[in-house]
Amino acid sequence: MKTVDILIENVNEILTLKGKNQPRIKSEMNELGIIKKGSIAIIDDRIIDIGRNLQYKAIKKINAKGKIVMPGFVDSHTHIVFSGSREFELDMKLNGFSYMDILNRGGGIYYTVNKTRKSNIIDLIEQSKFRLNKMLEYGTTTCEGKSGYGLNLETELKILKAQKILNDSHPIDIISTFLGAHAIPNEYKIDDYVDLIINDMMPQVSKYSKFCDVFCEKGVFNVLQAKIILNAGKKLGLIPKIHADEIVDTGGAALAAELKAISADHLLRSSKDGLKLMAKKGIIGVLLPATPFSLMMKEYANARYMIDNGIPVAIATDLNPNCWTESMQFIIQLACLNMKMTPAEAITAATFNASCAIGENNKIGSIEIGKQADIIILDCPNYMFIPYHFGINLVNKVIKKGKMINF
Ligand SMILES: [Zn+2]
Structure with missing residues (x-):
């Protein structure tokens, strides 16, 4: 079994934002490419796999049960x-x-x-x-x-x-x-x-x-x-x-x-x-x-x-x-x-x-294989909580270029 640096597992909702690599318009803006109960595998600074039931060994495993995962803002x-x-x-x-x-x-x-x-x-x-x-x-x-x-x-x-x-x-x-x-x-x-x-x-x-x-x-x-x-x-x-x-x-x-x-x-x-x-x-x-x-x-x-x-x-x-x-x-x-x-x-x-x-969409802005691992984990069960549960910081973990940030 392949070993990855970070494996994020059991995610309630992964908002992949997967889609055409051009500015999204009209109804495209409502498509978040959600994967439920999914995982994300990261090696170095890259996302190497996304999906359900991913089978990898990992140096660090993150259990994101009850949380959402999305691209960094x-x-x-x-x-x-x-x-x-x-x-x-x-x-x-x-x-x-x-x-x-x-x-x-x-x-x-x-x-x-x-x-x-x-x-x-x-x-x-x-x-x-x-x-x-x-x-x-x-x-x-x-x-x-x-x-x-x-x-x-x-x-x-x-x-x-x-x-x-x-x-x-x-x-x-x-x-x-x-x-x-x-x-x-x-x-x-x-x-x-x-x-x-x-x-x-x-x-x-x-x-x-x-x-x-x-x-x-x-x-x-x-x-x-x-x-x-x-x-x-x-x-x-x-x-x-x-x-x-x-x-x-x-x-x-x-x-x-x-x-x-x-x-x-x-x-x-x-x-x-x-x-x-x-x-x-x-x-x-x-x-x-x-x-x-x-x-x-x-x-x-x-x-x-x-x-x-x-x-x-x-x-x-x-x-x-x-x-x-x-x-x-x-x-x-x-x-x-x-x-x-x-x-x-x-x-x-x-x-x-x-x-x-800012002309960086080839590298960041979505969770897709090959993209830079700029990922955040939010302490809420679904994406609608971000505007709904306001005035507090919902961010639980930040991963930048494949590295966990310690606060
Ligand atoms: Zn200004």
């Missing part, structure tokens, strides 16, 4: 590397100040930019590692991470280098995005800053980034400026992503379709025409329900319209100082309870579709 939109915190803004929010109000009073992003500019890289790594540890504890095994709290070459590079060091040293894999166009620094006029991004920053940051992102929003970067930046990024091999239509509809969704961006994120105010163009081009909509939640907004992105009209939807935390959560379980809860996604759709959006949104 993929958090496809985070701003994980930043310095300081902004808990004092909560009082302002409770007094009815909008995000733009706080921004216009010199708070918001500029507070974090100042803190991040002043931090040394060791301190930045330490602060971010705390968040990565929490993410892992809550079942996230891969995340995307954006720069954007530097807004000058030196600090943008510092953030991306910190992400590289964290990626190399922490169990979580971090896929990096350059977001120099996150806001306009006070010392620049917008056109001069766009020039600085393209001519000074991009040639230096491109080797540390897979994606280029722009905060395309009223009062920040308009569609034309976003287009110029993202096209310049494309020339350096950076795949476009867009923060689109979060506060007002500026045509960000349509721009994502035009540029064939891998994803457009937020989409709270996108027009139906813009969304239809995204569906036509297969652009992934990354929805971030914790953002309107943290801003105490009643309105959420129209996930139902997007899924019903063929946009492949992913969900993510948007972890940042203005929306601080490491928990993808909480995001699934918000997706179901506030965006009317089904539990199965939300799970697909937090795993396989999320892996597509």
Whole structure:
């Protein structure tokens, strides 16, 4: 009998997410590929077998009776590397100040930019590692991470280098995005800053980034400026992503379709025409329900319209100082309870579709033979418990690249 490194047995439900290796749309998002009373065999960092009654000897056996097993969560939109915190803004929010109000009073992003500019890289790594540890504890095994709290070459590079060091040293894999166009620094006029991004920053940051992102929003970067930046990024091999239509509809969704961006994120105010163009081009909509939640907004992105009209939807935390959560379980809860996604759709959006949104779907996002063994075991009898039993951590064990994580 063959010996494997890890054998997970007696699993109540394995959510394999097995299916076509492309972003899942419409009813495909409800198909979790469930195997009941199944087992998973792992050698090194790979899944080598899945099914019922697997016969292997194992160095480590895990009895998952009464539990579910699924791919590790993929958090496809985070701003994980930043310095300081902004808990004092909560009082302002409770007094009815909008995000733009706080921004216009010199708070918001500029507070974090100042803190991040002043931090040394060791301190930045330490602060971010705390968040990565929490993410892992809550079942996230891969995340995307954006720069954007530097807004000058030196600090943008510092953030991306910190992400590289964290990626190399922490169990979580971090896929990096350059977001120099996150806001306009006070010392620049917008056109001069766009020039600085393209001519000074991009040639230096491109080797540390897979994606280029722009905060395309009223009062920040308009569609034309976003287009110029993202096209310049494309020339350096950076795949476009867009923060689109979060506060007002500026045509960000349509721009994502035009540029064939891998994803457009937020989409709270996108027009139906813009969304239809995204569906036509297969652009992934990354929805971030914790953002309107943290801003105490009643309105959420129209996930139902997007899924019903063929946009492949992913969900993510948007972890940042203005929306601080490491928990993808909480995001699934918000997706179901506030965006009317089904539990199965939300799970697909937090795993396989999320892996597509960061271009990692050949490696992660589902439990299939040959894929990397990024697997979590949850203390619940079926998948519907994830949005149902909320506000606690259901994760019982985390396996990353075939290694059990000890907390
Ligand atoms: Zn964001």
